[in-house]
Amino acid sequence: MELTNIPHLASSSSFFFSSCSPCACRSRRTAKAVITAFAAGSRCSADPACPEPIEQHNVNSLSVASGPANTQCYRRRDFAAVALLPFLLPHVDMASAADSYDGSIIRDGVRNVLSKVKAAGVLRLVFHDAGTFDISDKSGGMNGSIIYEADRPENTGLSKSLKILRKAKEGIDQVQQVSWADLIAVAGAEAVALCGGPEIPVRLGRLDSSTADPTGKLPEETLDVVALKTSFGKKGFSTQEMVVLSGAHTIGGKGFGNPNAFDNAYFKVLLEKPRPTSSGMPIGLPTDWALTEDDECLRWINIYAEDQDKFFADFRDAYTKLVNSGASWRTT
Numbered sequence: 001m002e003l004t005n006i007p008h009l010a011s012s013s014s015f016f017f018s019s020c021s022p023c024a025c026r027s028r029r030t031a032k033a034v035i036t037a038f039a040a041g042s043r044c045s046a047d048p049a050c051p052e053p054i055e056q057h058n059v060n061s062l063s064v065a066s067g068p069a070n071t072q073c074y075r076r077r078d079f080a081a082v083a084l085l086p087f088l089l090p091h092v093d094m095a096s097a098a099d100s101y102d103g104s105i106i107r108d109g110v111r112n113v114l115s116k117v118k119a120a121g122v123l124r125l126v127f128h129d130a131g132t133f134d135i136s137d138k139s140g141g142m143n144g145s146i147i148y149e150a151d152r153p154e155n156t157g158l159s160k161s162l163k164i165l166r167k168a169k170e171g172i173d174q175v176q177q178v179s180w181a182d183l184i185a186v187a188g189a190e191a192v193a194l195c196g197g198p199e200i201p202v203r204l205g206r207l208d209s210s211t212a213d214p215t216g217k218l219p220e221e222t223l224d225v226v227a228l229k230t231s232f233g234k235k236g237f238s239t240q241e242m243v244v245l246s247g248a249h250t251i252g253g254k255g256f257g258n259p260n261a262f263d264n265a266y267f268k269v270l271l272e273k274p275r276p277t278s279s280g281m282p283i284g285l286p287t288d289w290a291l292t293e294d295d296e297c298l299r300w301i302n303i304y305a306e307d308q309d310k311f312f313a314d315f316r317d318a319y320t321k322l323v324n325s326g327a328s329w330r331t332t
Helices: 031-038 054-063 076-088 094-099 103-111 116-130 158-173 178-195 225-233 241-250 265-270 288-292 296-305 310-322
Strands: none
Touching: 054 158, 103 158, 103 178, 116 158, 116 178, 116 241, 116 310, 158 178, 178 296, 178 310, 225 241, 225 288, 241 265, 241 288, 241 296, 265 288, 265 296, 288 296
């Protein structure tokens, strides 16, 4: 693009090139030529009277369509024309660029506040935010609405986990804005990895809901296996996905092995007969043991009890599906 083709610059080009009037080429300089001339060091061969330097061995790279290389004249002080470069290069949508997420900033912010002791509560946040999804009307899902629902009976205790992530959010927002939905999804994945589970990549760009999700959408702890299958089915999850997601109970205080280790101990304990107890208290929830009463569920329990790598791989896939369920995504 020629500088003379930029209307508001053509009439004021002397601001940049006023003391090189003997040279006939000054009005036809390209952005590329300006940059090359700025880096150059010898003199213009087109006009002996011009004292300004230009790189002789780079002359060929400075030619323009309208004339030979020896018609070019560039002043050393023409470096000011480099300021024109943003106007000459292809347009960049800075608003879109500013909206792009750096996932490492979010992960680092979460890691600053997360510990193994806090991991189970943070992972529970994911299930209680995303678990409201209803595939029939596309309501609920991973939308950050849990911040409006912490006082519900089924969400008892989650205020502590929200407080932990709120601290992380305050720090992250100083660098880039993060939605609650993205923050919770990333935090759950980090909780799993911190406790020795699989690394789970999380897509970013979820939008937050401005209202609470409908009530009565989370599976109750007293459901039998038939009701559990129905509940998860309404959310778009298969029996296998229901079983593998239930494996998240392997961390926390439910009694399935080491409370700070994400492993397949959950499934091994479910296979123990008779049902074990811990310090005189039943291990797990009624819904955990309901899984052992169904042949299809029991088949997956056996698979995961024998193959932790299989459990990790399937959990990664099911988690990704969970945190994408019902999400609304921003566009750039």
